Amino acid sequence: xxxxxxxxxxxxITGAAFVAALAVGYAPLGIAxxxxxxxxxxxxxxxxxxxxxxxxxxRALLGVLVGASLGLSGAALQGLLRNPLAEPxxxxxxxxxxxxxxxxFYFGFTALSxxxxxxxxxxxxxxxxxxxxxxxxxxxxxLTLILAGVALTSFAGALTALAINLASSAYAALEIxxxxxGSLSDRTMTHVMLAGPPMLLGWALLLSCxxxxxxxxxxEDTARSLGISLSAARLRxxxxxxxxxxxxxxxxxxxxxxxxVVPHLLRPFVGHEPGRLLLPSAIGGAALVLLADIGVRLxxxxxxxxxxxxxxxxGAPFFLVLVLRTRRRMG
Amino acid sequence: xxxxxxxNIHMRFGAMPVxxxxxxxxxxxxxxxxxxxxxxxxxxxxxxxxGLVEAASGTVRFxxxxxxxxxxxxxxxxxxxxxxxAACHWPITVERLVLLGRLPHLGPWRGLGLADREAAxxxxxxxxxxxxxxxxxxxxxxxxxxxxxxxxALATGPELILADEPVSHLDPAHRIRVMELMRAHAATGGAALVILHDLTxxARFCDRLVLLADGEVAAxxxPAEVLTPDILAAVFGISAAFLDEGDGLMVVPxxxxxxxxxxxxx
Numbered sequence: 001x002x003x004x005x006x007x008x009x010x011x012x013i014t015g016a017a018f019v020a021a022l023a024v025g026y027a028p029l030g031i032a033x034x035x036x037x038x039x040x041x042x043x044x045x046x047x048x049x050x051x052x053x054x055x056x057x058x059r060a061l062l063g064v065l066v067g068a069s070l071g072l073s074g075a076a077l078q079g080l081l082r083n084p085l086a087e088p089x090x091x092x093x094x095x096x097x098x099x100x101x102x103x104x105f106y107f108g109f110t111a112l113s114x115x116x117x118x119x120x121x122x123x124x125x126x127x128x129x130x131x132x133x134x135x136x137x138x139x140x141x142x143l144t145l146i147l148a149g150v151a152l153t154s155f156a157g158a159l160t161a162l163a164i165n166l167a168s169s170a171y172a173a174l175e176i177x178x179x180x181x182g183s184l185s186d187r188t189m190t191h192v193m194l195a196g197p198p199m200l201l202g203w204a205l206l207l208s209c210x211x212x213x214x215x216x217x218x219x220e221d222t223a224r225s226l227g228i229s230l231s232a233a234r235l236r237x238x239x240x241x242x243x244x245x246x247x248x249x250x251x252x253x254x255x256x257x258x259x260x261v262v263p264h265l266l267r268p269f270v271g272h273e274p275g276r277l278l279l280p281s282a283i284g285g286a287a288l289v290l291l292a293d294i295g296v297r298l299x300x301x302x303x304x305x306x307x308x309x310x311x312x313x314x315g316a317p318f319f320l321v322l323v324l325r326t327r328r329r330m331g
Numbered sequence: 332x333x334x335x336x337x338x339n340i341h342m343r344f345g346a347m348p349v350x351x352x353x354x355x356x357x358x359x360x361x362x363x364x365x366x367x368x369x370x371x372x373x374x375x376x377x378x379x380x381x382g383l384v385e386a387a388s389g390t391v392r393f394x395x396x397x398x399x400x401x402x403x404x405x406x407x408x409x410x411x412x413x414x415x416x417a418a419c420h421w422p423i424t425v426e427r428l429v430l431l432g433r434l435p436h437l438g439p440w441r442g443l444g445l446a447d448r449e450a451a452x453x454x455x456x457x458x459x460x461x462x463x464x465x466x467x468x469x470x471x472x473x474x475x476x477x478x479x480x481x482x483x484a485l486a487t488g489p490e491l492i493l494a495d496e497p498v499s500h501l502d503p504a505h506r507i508r509v510m511e512l513m514r515a516h517a518a519t520g521g522a523a524l525v526i527l528h529d530l531t532x533x534a535r536f537c538d539r540l541v542l543l544a545d546g547e548v549a550a551x552x553x554p555a556e557v558l559t560p561d562i563l564a565a566v567f568g569i570s571a572a573f574l575d576e577g578d579g580l581m582v583v584p585x586x587x588x589x590x591x592x593x594x595x596x597x
Binding site for chain 2: 082211214215216217218219221224225226227228229271272273274
């Protein structure tokens, strides 16, 4: 498929999903109310304006931002590690961001200001990156990087479990657990404004690494012999993942498998080239999270199924199939 | 004219010395074979020469300039490095793989142009790959993959090719083809330094040989001076048959012999 056709198809799907995300919700609104509510002036008292501008629009925008961050980070990490099974959670950024957010919950800091939670998430992801650099070193091999990521993930998981274990009340434990499940409901434009800038910065860092990732297809020595500075590329990639995923986790909780599924589905359309996979994975990630978030609103259940639960239910079997196919190819 | 000159290279991995004062020269127009037993330090020396690792001590000068001070893009355009058992981790097409050899020529905002595509097409033609251009590289045989990697190096249009066992997975005809390509590259003003284990190929296609043993140069010079019974016995611990039907030396390993203490591995 030609690149323009791929982008056109992805943009059409994402655009349609965005419109659908605005149209679908618990309050039954007609088309006139949706459009009217969306474009009503600030402070308009109509309930349609409140629903569209304060509930559905931020939710859809966050779906785009979070999905693009996860898809792009997944594609970038798979290119860096030359492994189709890599995932943003792999380097520990997601779980450390979750841990930092949970700590903010646990000590009640989140009540102080709406800024606390996003800031904690990014701090957690950046701490993960800093620790990763101490553990794996600047010249560390991919294997060291993966093992350090596994160690960080386990450590963050243990501390998160400890926080739930020691929670002062059942309600606090439930709040933490629900947040960890991952969701885009009840988010505001403040979340969009807080998470957007670091995500965009992260995207720019990741998208600048296309050629380094292409060269890395041939291994580290050959990439360096082609004039690629691996230490610089690695720094940009890890920082880019930390910024975009840290910000994403802090506003949505952990939404797994998007970074795994999207690059895998799109890879055949870009000739399996890691550099050309980056931008389509960002757009595809946005589409997938928007569609999944429409899905949780359409599933008839007494309480809304959390977005992270749905992506895990769909993503985990996909991951298993991928592992089996990879093993068959290697063996 | 000397293109590459390495002197007194020392290198150790942990406490184990790998290179102990090795040095060599490659002149423009030359195809030089780098020979030696396993673990003699050939690959390490080649990586030092390519600027991929820094030696503990010693100098590597490329066209008069210290290799370490060349900026990465310039070095990548002028020196191509062909990794041992080079593999591609994704099933990209042969053409796109060969085009990766043009990366050092691309500016930060410039994509592939006509000149890049022509260079890649010439390299694929030379390596007998044109009919495989659209095939995924991972679906090729080992020999075809090795040729694709060589085409990638040729597509860069380098002055010096540093190749680590480029013929080890090839059938006899393609081994000869690869060595012919190295010679053709050298004949156009470039140079090639090739790690080889095939003594006959080394004797017939290289202008000079450098024989490495235990991180030191055990012998260097024209093939007939390096591939002698005494040196082969001391360094490789083998006896060999030497044949010459008037069109170049052939060296066929015959049997292992007890090794002397003249630099051979135990």
